Structure formats: structure tokens, C-alpha cells
Amino acid sequence: MKFFIVVYADDLILVCNDQNKLLQIKEELSQKFEMKNLVELHFFLGMEVERNRDE
Amino acid sequence: MTNNTWTLVPLLVGRKHVSCKWVFKIKKGANGEVELYKVILVARGFTRTYKMDYNETFAPVTKFTSICCILALAALEDMEIHQMDVKTAFFNGEFKGEIYMEQPQGFVHQGGEHLVCKLHKSLYGLKQSPRAWNQKLNVFIKSIEFMKSEADPSVYLHKWEM
Numbered sequence: 001m002k003f004f005i006v007v008y009a010d011d012l013i014l015v016c017n018d019q020n021k022l023l024q025i026k027e028e029l030s031q032k033f034e035m036k037n038l039v040e041l042h043f044f045l046g047m048e049v050e051r052n053r054d055e
Numbered sequence: 056m057t058n059n060t061w062t063l064v065p066l067l068v069g070r071k072h073v074s075c076k077w078v079f080k081i082k083k084g085a086n087g088e089v090e091l092y093k094v095i096l097v098a099r100g101f102t103r104t105y106k107m108d109y110n111e112t113f114a115p116v117t118k119f120t121s122i123c124c125i126l127a128l129a130a131l132e133d134m135e136i137h138q139m140d141v142k143t144a145f146f147n148g149e150f151k152g153e154i155y156m157e158q159p160q161g162f163v164h165q166g167g168e169h170l171v172c173k174l175h176k177s178l179y180g181l182k183q184s185p186r187a188w189n190q191k192l193n194v195f196i197k198s199i200e201f202m203k204s205e206a207d208p209s210v211y212l213h214k215w216e217m
Contacts, residue, residue, distance in 0.1 A: 002134065002213070002214060003212070005196060005201060005210070005211040006117055006211075007115075007122065007189070007192060007209045008122075009144065011139075011143070012139045013122070014139065015126075015134070015135070015136050016134055017109075018135075019135050022135050025199065029139060029195075033142075033147065033192075034141070034142040034143070035139050035140065035142060036139065036142060040136065040137060041137065045076075045122070049136070051136075
């Protein structure tokens with residue numbers, strides 16, 4: 001399993017190849033800190049992220 | 056304060072305190088429409104002097120190449136990418152040292168006008184705030200079995216893959 005957390009001040013990006021583990025870690029983080037859960041990454045540091053996962 | 060941001064104490068002789076102010080902001084949406092009115096209390100940390108009033112202020116910031124690498128890897132291996140943002144992140148940081156601030160305008164304690172706020176949590180505007188928050192987050196992320204990357208201190212990897 002691979003799991004990365006990138007911290008940029010108050011923004012976090014979580015990258016994982018196991019969805020259940022990802023949700024579990026998100027849950028743990030939300031319990032500790034008050035968070036806005038943004039689900040899929042769209043905007044980060046002025047960068048727009050778009051994915052095409054069908055290819 | 057109810058959320059334990061500070062307690063009111065008399066200022067000891069020889070101690071200094073920072074001033075503070077209310078900042079009003081209008082947050083606009085992508086189309087320029089008013090989305091929300093915000094007000095935050097900021098401490099005027101720029102009136103402090105390095106080494107005299109504060110010491111350690113370093114907090115890591117992600118290298119842009121780290122983000123690119125991880126996103127590329129995620130795309131390659133079809134991993135899930137989620138984003139979270141911490142509300143009022145700085146209020147989570149805790150101070151070990153002593154920092155005093157004047158009472159905010161409009162919220163001066165009646166009969167206690169001479170008292171100052173001894174801060175327990177970080178506020179926007181203080182030099183120490185980003186570090187205090189980062190350390191708090193660091194301790195927590197480590198407690199859920201992650202390790203800090205040696206190449207970039209703002210990237211954490213799960214222990215199992217080390």
C-alpha cells in the first residue's frame with residue numbers, strides 16, 4: 001500500500017491506492033482537527049487539477 | 056474565552072504585550088459575487104523583534120517538485136487523490152512560551168481594563184503561529200503511523216512502505 005500526505009500550511013493532500021484506508025485516515029484527521037472535507041482534488045496552490053481516469 | 060484561546064492576566068513588570076486588531080474581509084466567489092463576510096482577529100506580530108521576543112519560526116513549506124512528483128505518481132498508478140483543508144488552522148497551534156496581547160477592541164473585560172490576554176493558542180499575525188500549527192499537525196500525523204519524508208519535511212509517507 002502506498003500512502004502520502006502532503007502538507008501545505010492548512011491544506012492537506014492525501015494520496016493513496018486504497019480507498020478504504022484513505023477514508024479511515026481522513027476520518028481520524030477530521031476527529032482531531034476541524035476540517036473542510038473537499039473529497040477529490042480540484043484546486044491546489046492556484047493550480048487546477050483535472051483527471052481523466054478512463055484512459 | 057470559551058475556546059481557551061487566552062486567559063486574562065495582569066501584565067508583569069518587564070513583560071511586553073502585542074497589540075491586535077480586527078480585520079474585515081469580503082470573500083468573493085469565482086464570479087465576483089459576495090460569498091461570505093469574514094472577520095478575524097490578528098495579533099500585530101510585526102512589532103516584535105527576532106531573538107528578543109521570539110526565536111523559532113521555521114515551518115516547512117512543500118516544494119513544488121514534491122507536489123508534481125506525487126501527482127504524477129498518483130496518475131500513473133491510478134491512486135485516489137483527496138484534499139482537505141483545516142479550518143482556522145492556526146488556532147490549533149499551542150504556545151509553550153509566554154505571549155501577551157492586549158484585549159481586543161469591543162471585548163475589553165469590564166472592570167479588568169488593565170489585564171492582558173495570555174495566549175494559549177496561536178493567532179494569525181504572530182511570527183510563531185505557522186510553526187506552532189505545523190508542530191501540532193506533525194505530532195498528530197506521526198501518531199497515526201506516518202513518517203516524515205527525508206527529502207521534503209512537509210511530505211509524509213506511511214510507515215508500512217518504508
